[in-house]
Amino acid sequence: MDQKRDGKESLVDNLFQHKESIFTEEVSNFDLPGRFKTPDAVACRAFPLTLSGKARDWLRNLPPRSIDNLDTLGRKFLAQFVSGRARRKPRGYLLSVRQVPNESLKDYLWRFNQEKLEIESEPDDFIYGAIFQGLKEDGLLMADLVLKPPKDLHTFMIKADRYINQEETLRALLGAPKQLEEPSFEKLTKKKNPEAT
Template sequence: MTLHNFPREVACRAFPLTLKGSARVWVGSLAPRSIDSFGELTRLFLTQFMASSRRRCPSAYLLTIKQGEDESLKIYLSRLNKECMIIEDQDEKITLVALLGGVWLRSQFMAELARRTPATLREFMDQVNNFINVEDTLRALTEPTRKELEQAENK
């Protein structure tokens, strides 16, 4: 929410409406009439929550994120994507190198990458999505359903 050309008093009263979670609880716990200005509210807010803010990381940090041996490709990509959100200078080439270098070396997908290494992030994402779709389809076709397991147990 942006308030342009409004008096500071309006901004001070509207500010709590933009918050959620612990920030909203904190503002609600302030004693009535204990804040004299929006500047003071700003200072108190920053002092309260500065330690919990996430630090921005350089894009080279992505190179440290690796897929675990028992971690699915889907979960690895999700975890890396979360980390991409805190990168200050995202670069597509570094992201691609991080993804290629982070895939578990003995995974089936690594064999796929060895056959056809993508040159762009878009190619990588297309390739990984196709691989995950095939994996999910095969898992759905080969895993016995709950009903089949119950029938086998009843025999």
């Protein structure tokens, strides 16, 4: 992003210079062929592919034929969305996101991830700690995590995915609605009584 256009840095390039690159050093330092230059038209056409949600809706609502180059697109985009950057929640906010009693593990992790989008990027160990702190204390996953703590966030997510699959399978087999409480160990080990009504 440190290319210059006609001797001037673009507004978009300038905005991101103060941030550390999201790419590894290998990706950031990859040498492009000598005369490689992305034409503005190609960059403008590729830009919508990077958007989703509100940003994509905003782009669709721009007046027809109002974008003539990447700098114009960048200015319009920043004017619309840069003010939202200042309203980020503090990192400690994630520590307040808790799994509620009737919330499935899947729904809790989805809600947690939505809230995580509202803060600046945080290290994986902080994210794992916040998720762990918010889990139901009497949940089966919590018991497993206490006995066998995962080595990192990725390992935790694999373990959580297994519990989500188990939770959904048990709810389907037991005929229980999605939002019922997590089954206890006793409920899981009892067989369904076909004579009960």
